[in-house]
Amino acid sequence: MPAHALAPLTPYLSIAGLAFLxxxxxxxxxxxxxxxxxxxxxxxxxxxxxxxxxxxxxxxLPHVALGVAVGAGLGTALGLFSLRHTHTEWVDGCGWYTPNPWIGGALSVVLLGRLAWRWSQGALTGGMAASGQQASPLTMGIAAALVVYSLVHVGGLWWRMRHLRPPLGRDAPPAALG
Structure with a gap:
């Protein structure tokens, strides 16, 4: 299929890809x-x-620095709070966790709502969006909160599961002292 035939489908394909993600x-x-x-x-x-x-x-983009900093701070706090409410267990040699559904889901909905608002206002179209001239501190703050929340939560979960994992030789009989 020629590239010019895909051009009209590009917005729909990109939205479908983002929706899948x-x-x-x-x-x-x-x-x-x-x-x-x-x-x-x-x-x-x-x-x-x-x-x-x-x-x-x-x-x-110094006009968004405060939004990113506040969002990163809130994301760190929410990540630590979410880790406290995440249940972890090790069953049959596999690690399992049950995340707090409300925190991650709420952050995702807030980000999607903000992106939908910006899109409906036309801020994500044209050349100005690509150059960063219309970057919103609120949107960047929400993005920073979501990314830093995920970083803290995933990092804390990794640390917790590594320490929860039973030692490899736990079920083996003790070695005879010679």
Whole structure:
């Protein structure tokens, strides 16, 4: 299919891709989840990168710096609060956790609502959105809260599950003292 034939579909495909990503993200906020160490480490690295990019955006766009800083502070507090209300267990050699559904779900809804508001006002279209001239401190603060919340929660969950894991030789008989 030629590239010019895909041009009219590009907005719909990008919205469908974002909707799928948000569906996956919101789905991880509900019910018992299996802990996967490799996926957790990849997620931690990605979240650390995005956090660094938000900090860079705060430096390059000084009018959003306060929003990013306040959002990061709120995200840290919510991440720690959420960790306190996340149940973890180790069953049959697998780690399981049950996240607090209200905190992650509420942050996702707030971000989606803010992005929908900005989109309905036309702020995400045209060249000004790409150049950062219309960057909103509120939107960047909400994004920072969500990203830092996820970073703190995933990092704390990784730390908790690593310490909860039973030692590898736990079921083995003790070695004879010679």
């Amino acid at each position: 948000y569906y996956r993200r919101i789905r991880r906020s509900f019910g018992r989840q299996q802990w996967k160490p490799r996926r957790t480490m990849v997620r931690l690295c990605l979240l650390a990168f995005v956090t660094a990019m938000l900090a860079l955006a705060a430096c390059l």
